[in-house]
Amino acid sequence: MNSLRLAALSLSVLLLGFGARPVPAAPLPTPTELAATLKEEQVTVVEPHLSKAGKPVRRSYRGYPARALLDQLLGKGWLSADTEIEFRALDGYVSRVPTQRFARYKAWLVFARADGGPFEVDNLAQQEKAVPLGPFYLVWDNVGHPELIKEGGSVWPYQVAQLRLTPSSRTALLPPGLVGDFKAQAALAQQYCLSCHQINGYGGDKMPLNLAERARLLDAPSWRQWLISPQSLRPGTAMPALPDSLPLAERERITRQLHEYLRALPLKP
Ligand code: HEC
Known part of the structure; x- marks a missing residue:
């Protein structure tokens, strides 16, 4: 069994175990492993970590559409559930996104910059420079949906290494x-x-x-x-x-x- 199927399997097992104690998060496959089953896309967003009020900065990334990736990891049906998806980063940052948000807005888990530049960002709000974004960075279609721009970077977790489905908060x-x-x-x-x-x-x-x-x-x-x-x-x-x-x-x-x-x-x- 390849590691992708293994990850999908362990996630569905985790889902069955809902309710009692928090379940451990499952690691994400690598971009190369995902390439076997998913089609990479190039996406341009207004980068919230680099943009200031009235001064949008655009960046293009390479990544996988979040819904296709989550279909593969969580199995079909995750989108309709009253749940949240918890994205866990290497530095302990946890971002919980209501699953319904993925029905309204397009998102991608990106893993590189389209121009080949270093996969990092300056986080102006946190005064951190050259923060690595890998292995995965969750980005949203705020070009197609400008109302997302004013949210800032709060649901744009980077260094995402694990994810899991959790009950609603x-x-x-x-x-x-x-x-x-x-x-x-x-x-x-x-x-x-x-x-x-x-x-x-x-x-x-x-x-x-x-x-x-x-x-x-x-x-x-x-x-x-x-x-x-x-x-x-x-x-x-x-x-x-x-x-x-x-x-x-x-x-x-x-x-x-x-x-x-x-x-x-x-x-x-
Ligand atoms: C990106 C991570 C992050 C987010 C998001 C964040 N904080 Fe903090 N917060 C911190 C860190 C780190 C400290 C410790 C700051 C220090 O001591 O320099 C802190 C400190 C605080 C403190 C001071 C605690 C004390 O008494 O020493 C309060 C109050 C606080 N945060 C409230 C909030 C609230 C309310 C929000 C949401 C509106 C929020 N924080 C969002 C990281 C965060």
Whole structure:
């Protein structure tokens, strides 16, 4: 059995094991292994890590269409499920993408630059230079869907080495004990924070502090400063500010909404 089929098999076994404990993520096949069954495409995107508000920078990459690749790894039917796909990076960054997003927008898992240049990017928001993107980098069709440009790079995980299908985040982010309608706030936390941080054990490993706890410890002004201008608190910090592609008033609103939501969340030990 080739390693691709093996990966697909172990993923479907993992899927059956849903519910109890988190399942380990399965490693992605290499680009060369994938070439046996998938057709490579060239794709041009507005590179969110290099672009600034009003100054889009385009880049072209070589990669595989995400849906075809996921069909192969997860088996048909993954797209209709109420699940998320968790992309795990070499550096502990975890990005969870609701499967439904792949039905709305075209995405690719890219593995090289089309012009043969180094497969790396400067991450302006995190002040990191020449960050390697391989083995895989998830990119979205924000040329065909310009509304994606203002999201920044939050659902563009790079150094993706593993992926798995996980149940939807609703139980962790909107638990039964939470009083009030916080659906929009939970989505904001998911989109902007949980690739690095956690809420009661759910989220990423890059900086696994519990935001529900941290929001209780920080008053509104310091909370705001961390989200809008972390540099002013800790120069050189890897904590990215909310993207300046959003108007300041909207960033202020997100800041307040997240603080309120996280403090309302029941705290799990
Ligand atoms: C790319 C990863 C990443 C993302 C995304 C991210 N953070 Fe952070 N955050 C960090 C890192 C790393 C630190 C530690 C900063 C330091 O000490 O220099 C941090 C620190 C913080 C702190 C300060 C903790 C303390 O008291 O020391 C808060 C509060 C915080 N983040 C909240 C958030 C919120 C809310 C979001 C979403 C709007 C978010 N972060 C998104 C990486 C991230």
